[in-house]
Amino acid sequence: MSIIATDQQNVVIGLGKTGYSVVAFFAKQGLPVVAMDTRNEPPFAQQIHKEYPNVKLLLGGLNKTVMCSATQIVVSPGLPLATSEIQAAIKAGVKVVGDIQIFADYAQAPVIAITGSNAKSTVTTLVGEMAKESGLKVAIGGNLGTPALELIDDEIELYVMELSSFQLETTPSLMADVATVLNISPDHLDRYESYLEYHQAKHKIFNGCQAVVVNRDDPLSAPMIKAGIPHVSFGLDKPDLNQFGIVEQDSKLYLAKFNELLLGANELKVKGSHNRSNALSALALGEAVGLDMEAMLRALKNFAGLDHRCQWVGNLQGVNYFNDSKGTNVGASIAALEGLGPETEGQIILMAGGVGKDADFSLMKQAVKQFVKVLVLYGEDSELLASVLQDSVPVKMAGSFEDAFNLAKLNAKDGDAVLLSPACASFDMFKSFEHRGDAFKKLVEAQ
DSSP states (O other), X not given: OXXXXXXXXXXXXXXXXXXXXXXXXXXXXXXXXXXXXXXXXXXXXXXXXXXXXXSEEEESSOOHHHHHTOSEEEEOTTSOTTSHHHHHHHHTTOXXXXXXXXXXXXXXXXXXEEEOSSSHHHHHHHHHHHHHHXXXXXXXXXXXXXOGGGTOOTTOOEEEEEOOHHHHHTOSOOOOSEXXXXXXXXXXXXXXXXXXXXXXXXXXXXXXXXXXXXXXXXXXXXXXXXXXXXXXXXXXXXXXXXXXXXXXXXXXEEEEETTEEEEEGXXXXXXXXXXXXXXXXXXXXXXXXXXXXXXXXXXXXXXXXXXXXXXXXXXXXTEEXXXXXXXXXXXXXHHHHHHHGGGOSSOEEEEEESBOTTOXXXXXXXXXXXXXXXXXXXXXXXXXHHHHHTTTSOEEEOSSHHHHHHHHHHHOOTTOEEEEOOSSBSTTTOSSHHHHHHHHHHHHXXX
């Protein structure tokens, strides 16, 4: 456990949910804290002022003088390290970290660390359910749900942490018991200077880890690790010794470890090849920390998936409607198409659009051409999407989200599926991807 000096101040930057958790953590230990935010009225400023009146609040900008004289700065994931005041502090020799590094310094139980461009929330939740079924007192959070520092508890026996690239940027030494990058596809390129920089941020999850889990189907998930560190892989092909994969027997697919058949794919409540991959990754991660295999399989059979992740919403006149509003990047939408496409009797009518985050939509061409009958576009970057994909599939342009839904419904026939998987962020029209997904569900339910 690292020791934080008490005779000098800790500066917490960003007073959203994460920043509040850091302020509260330091304040409860009697450590000096200065909290600042570029906003005049950040979300948790009033709560901090009320609960921790000794914490000094500096709002409406970043005070470079205070930052450069700090012992350590804890920066919230929403604020880029490239910010000039943060760079000045770094040049002045100030230690700059995020809440995940503080968590790593204090957590006493084993840590499973999970990142990836897609599916990390699903896999994190699933591993957490497996740990509960195994009888452990488990804490689940990080980028998903509860901030990391609110999870710290001496009674916890296992931490299962979803981590974003933004969080990992400021985590130089995570020291996880087992770590994985589930997959890598272009995302957040409006924040990173290059795809390589994004990739490097994700791979910080492996710093100091004791074991790794690798996706055989995605070479970019494999870390450069020292010899001797245990590693296991998962993939949708037939697995080798001690690896996880898919075995076909008597025309049926099974989740397997080498030659041992673990569970029939048809026993999973969540469908599609991407969900089989998620299940395999969870089994590999759970086994790496010693979870009971029978308990993990029970959890798998009971797992119905997460809201807004290829979630079946309903069937209207023979057409299935799927809400994949969490598909906020190109890779997520490709995974949804490749997962649902082969299991759809007809074809997919894809609803996509929003804020593209400088993504390369051309990567979607193959999946769109293979599985999509009609592409219905809406939102800020709809014209850009159309210009890239109109040669692959018929395109319909919608003036609003509701118009997009009505166009999708109009073009769907018995056996088809309407899939909302936007490949874009939601904040041109909605508060969040959850808000967007709920709007889709309401439209389905209103029919």
